[in-house]
Amino acid sequence: MADEKQTEVSAAVDPERLVRLYREMVLVREFEEASQRSFRQGKIGGYLHVYTGQEAVAAGFLSQKKEEDKVITAYRDHAHALMLGADPKEAMAELFGKRTGMVKGKGGSMHLFDVDRGLMGGYGIVGGHVPLGVGIAYALRYRGSDGICQLYLGDGAVQTGAFHEAANLAGLWGRDGMCPVVFIVENNQYAMGTSVERSTANPDFAGKFEAYGIESEKVDGMSLEAVLEAGGRVFEEVRESGKAYAIEAITYRIAPHGAADFFEKYRTKEEVREWRQKDPIGLLEQRLLDLDAVDEEKLQEIKDEAKRTIEEAVRFADESEEPPPEELYTDVYAGEDEYLGKE
Amino acid sequence: MAIRETQRRHEALGLDEDDLLRMYRHMLLARRVDERMWILNRQGKAAFVISCQGQEAAQVGAAYNLRPGYDYVYPYYRDAGIVITLGMTARDQLLSLLARAEDPNSGGRQMPGHFSSRELNIVTASAPIGVQYPQAVGSAMAFKMRGEDGVVLACGGEASTSEGDWHEAMNFAGIHDLPVIFLIQNNVYAISVPENLQVAGRIVDRAAGYGFPGVEVDGNDVLAVYKVAKEAFERARRGEGPTLIEAKTYRMTAHSSDDDDRRYREREEVEEWRKKDPILRFKQYLHGAGVLDDAKEREIEEEIRAEVDEATEYAENAPYADPESAMRYVYAEEE
Numbered sequence: 249m250a251d252e253k254q255t256e257v258s259a260a261v262d263p264e265r266l267v268r269l270y271r272e273m274v275l276v277r278e279f280e281e282a283s284q285r286s287f288r289q290g291k292i293g294g295y296l297h298v299y300t301g302q303e304a305v306a307a308g309f310l311s312q313k314k315e316e317d318k319v320i321t322a323y324r325d326h327a328h329a330l331m332l333g334a335d336p337k338e339a340m341a342e343l344f345g346k347r348t349g350m351v352k353g354k355g356g357s358m359h360l361f362d363v364d365r366g367l368m369g370g371y372g373i374v375g376g377h378v379p380l381g382v383g384i385a386y387a388l389r390y391r392g393s394d395g396i397c398q399l400y401l402g403d404g405a406v407q408t409g410a411f412h413e414a415a416n417l418a419g420l421w422g423r424d425g426m427c428p429v430v431f432i433v434e435n436n437q438y439a440m441g442t443s444v445e446r447s448t449a450n451p452d453f454a455g456k457f458e459a460y461g462i463e464s465e466k467v468d469g470m471s472l473e474a475v476l477e478a479g480g481r482v483f484e485e486v487r488e489s490g491k492a493y494a495i496e497a498i499t500y501r502i503a504p505h506g507a508a509d510f511f512e513k514y515r516t517k518e519e520v521r522e523w524r525q526k527d528p529i530g531l532l533e534q535r536l537l538d539l540d541a542v543d544e545e546k547l548q549e550i551k552d553e554a555k556r557t558i559e560e561a562v563r564f565a566d567e568s569e570e571p572p573p574e575e576l577y578t579d580v581y582a583g584e585d586e587y588l589g590k591e
Numbered sequence: 592m593a594i595r596e597t598q599r600r601h602e603a604l605g606l607d608e609d610d611l612l613r614m615y616r617h618m619l620l621a622r623r624v625d626e627r628m629w630i631l632n633r634q635g636k637a638a639f640v641i642s643c644q645g646q647e648a649a650q651v652g653a654a655y656n657l658r659p660g661y662d663y664v665y666p667y668y669r670d671a672g673i674v675i676t677l678g679m680t681a682r683d684q685l686l687s688l689l690a691r692a693e694d695p696n697s698g699g700r701q702m703p704g705h706f707s708s709r710e711l712n713i714v715t716a717s718a719p720i721g722v723q724y725p726q727a728v729g730s731a732m733a734f735k736m737r738g739e740d741g742v743v744l745a746c747g748g749e750a751s752t753s754e755g756d757w758h759e760a761m762n763f764a765g766i767h768d769l770p771v772i773f774l775i776q777n778n779v780y781a782i783s784v785p786e787n788l789q790v791a792g793r794i795v796d797r798a799a800g801y802g803f804p805g806v807e808v809d810g811n812d813v814l815a816v817y818k819v820a821k822e823a824f825e826r827a828r829r830g831e832g833p834t835l836i837e838a839k840t841y842r843m844t845a846h847s848s849d850d851d852d853r854r855y856r857e858r859e860e861v862e863e864w865r866k867k868d869p870i871l872r873f874k875q876y877l878h879g880a881g882v883l884d885d886a887k888e889r890e891i892e893e894e895i896r897a898e899v900d901e902a903t904e905y906a907e908n909a910p911y912a913d914p915e916s917a918m919r920y921v922y923a924e925e926e
């Protein structure tokens with residue numbers, strides 16, 4: 249038995265890689281917990297959506313992003329920024345609306361951007377970024393790059409008109425090899441208080457893409473290894489073909505929808521408890537122990553380190569300056585600004 | 592032998608000879624009014640024409656299932672066949688074309704093809720493509736909430752399915768099992784854009800993603816359309832929810848009187864489709880079934896010609912709306 253397991257693992261998985269990604273997932277979890285605390289302390293304004301429960305999805309896919317690839321997502325974007333390499337200090341400062349933030353404190357939690365690392369945002373309008381992602385994929389091919397676009401969207405976003413218009417175009421352009429986009433539907437079972445059973449008469453999200461001529465598959469979004477496998481295979485196929493593809497990652501939003509959500513009203517304690525058993529971080533810990541890749545002590549060390557990093561990030565954010573009022577007029581348009589900034 | 596086969600076709604659908612002749616008249620009237628509108632346009636009397644030509648079977652076949660004034664219809668600009676089946680007349684069409692005060696759709700305010708009739712439950716069209724769909728599911732929701740067995744027929748071209756509104760409406764209809772039928776008249780073009788550059792995958796397949804059936808039908812065969820629409824209407828009335836019908840047809844004219852279709856499609860293609868003209872096909876069926884002979888065919892043509900002539904003359908002599916009334920009908924008025 250034990251032997252069998254070993255061989256199965258060595259073929260597909262590099263334990264060191266899993267440990268590295270575990271580190272990232274734990275860091276994101278810490279970041280989210282700290283940001284929720286800071287929100288309650290009134291240090292973060294606007295709104296806040298945390299990624300708790302979904303970490304394996306972003307970790308598995310983003311770790312396979314190539315230099316030339318692009319990433320775009322909605323407002324649940326902290327994990328994406330951090331996993332692409334943003335400094336937790338700058339990310340936290342952005343949530344705090346500080347000058348030292350990733351986008352100078354002007355975007356906040358929902359609008360993290362990191363163009364140098366290929367993160368094309370952070371968007372607050374549900375579904376609104378989907379056409380942008382498809383356009384980015386087209387632009388990549390049009391300009392002769394062999395990059396692809398990882399386009400993250402929620403189950404709720406799939407019900408919006410913007411999604412439909414974009415999926416149709418992705419199907420059409422993909423036929424000509426001009427749309428290397430991977431739709432990553434993070435099906436976390438809810439759109440705010442609306443469960444997938446109530447938001448569509450057919451909750452087979454992967455299946456919906458068939459009618460756009462887009463191939464698709466489902467992946468267990470709680471299993472880092474499953475996500476890694478799917479990403480590794482699909483991204484290279486799409487890079488090669490230039491055809492759109494869709495992956496439905498089945499996952500769960502363990503946290504509330506946002507900073508002001510009373511989820512007892514629309515989901516039962518039992519349901520949440522059941523999904524907690526599949527917490528991707530918990531599952532991965534068990535896996536790493538089974539593989540002898542780590543021991544309990546090592547796991548604790550990783551968590552402590554993440555905690556320290558995030559504490560430092562919060563301190564940095566807290567102590568940073570607010571952007572000065574004049575900054576309201578800068579960065580509104582790209583390049584030199586003819587109209588604004590003269591006041 | 593052949594006659595018996597064809598007879599069985601309409602009889603199996605519960606249609607008698609009177610039904611068939613009524614359907615034929617509706618189709619022919621829609622066609623002849625349309626042809627007259629083009630003439631008036633070329634004479635400089637009508638500013639704009641948008642045609643139903645080629646789509647009469649899809650329209651009349653579906654609309655023949657409607658209960659006028661009870662069910663609701665959200666037609667699109669080509670649906671002359673639908674509004675005529677419901678009871679609109681040649682005169683109504685021409686008054687609208689020439690923007691006269693008596694135009695029942697809008698008192699001469701809307702473009703031609705923007706049908707509207709409170710009595711017939713024809714809901715006023717808006718010019719942006721696709722906006723009728725969310726409105727139509729709203730009406731269907733109202734039927735459901737009131738516990739009435741009304742059905743809503745919502746129509747559009749194949750390109751209207753590329754609009755987000757269509758998706759949101761389809762999804763909502765599916766979730767709430769609403770009594771609505773989406774009739775997509777796939778006439779192969781959206782102005783100059785052909786279907787293969789417009790639709791990824793197949794329209795009819797999209798229904799599955801919303802959890803209800805999609806049916807494809809030969810849109811130039813009026814009885815075939817009647818049959819699938821009948822099933823869809825029955826389903827809706829039984830409370831079993833929506834149906835998507837994709838009627839495969841062809842736009843026989845240019846997109847509108849402002850379009851020159853020679854710039855984007857071959858004459859041979861148009862000629863091929865002219866051979867499949869739905870009126871020609873139905874006429875052949877009626878002859879085969881012994882419902883129509885040459886004399887009867889001529890008689891109907893004559894009647895319709897007289898009706899269109901009378902309507903043209905009436906409309907040309909009808910007054911325009913009083914400029915003083917320009918601000919009326921923007922908001923509802925007390926009755």
Ligand SMILES: Cc1ncc(C[n+]2csc(CCOP(=O)(O)OP(=O)(O)O)c2C)c(N)n1
Nearest residue numbers: 324372373374402403404405436438439440
């Ligand atoms: C167009 C629009 N409608 C409504 C909202 C409010 N809203 C914010 S998040 C959300 C739920 C979206 O759910 P989903 O796409 O599944 O993403 P998740 O929050 O589960 O990650 C809604 C309705 C919005 N931001 N934009």
Ligand SMILES: Cc1ncc(C[n+]2csc(CCOP(=O)(O)OP(=O)(O)O)c2C)c(N)n1
Nearest residue numbers: 718719720747748749750751778780781782
């Ligand atoms: C939102 C919107 N975009 C564009 C137009 C311009 N337009 C008018 S008709 C038409 C073509 C629609 O094609 P289709 O839905 O296939 O109907 P068809 O005219 O072929 O019957 C377009 C693009 C419009 N009226 N509304």
Ligand SMILES: [Mg+2]
Nearest residue numbers: 402403438439
């Ligand atoms: Mg969701």
Ligand SMILES: [Mg+2]
Nearest residue numbers: 748749780781
């Ligand atoms: Mg069309």
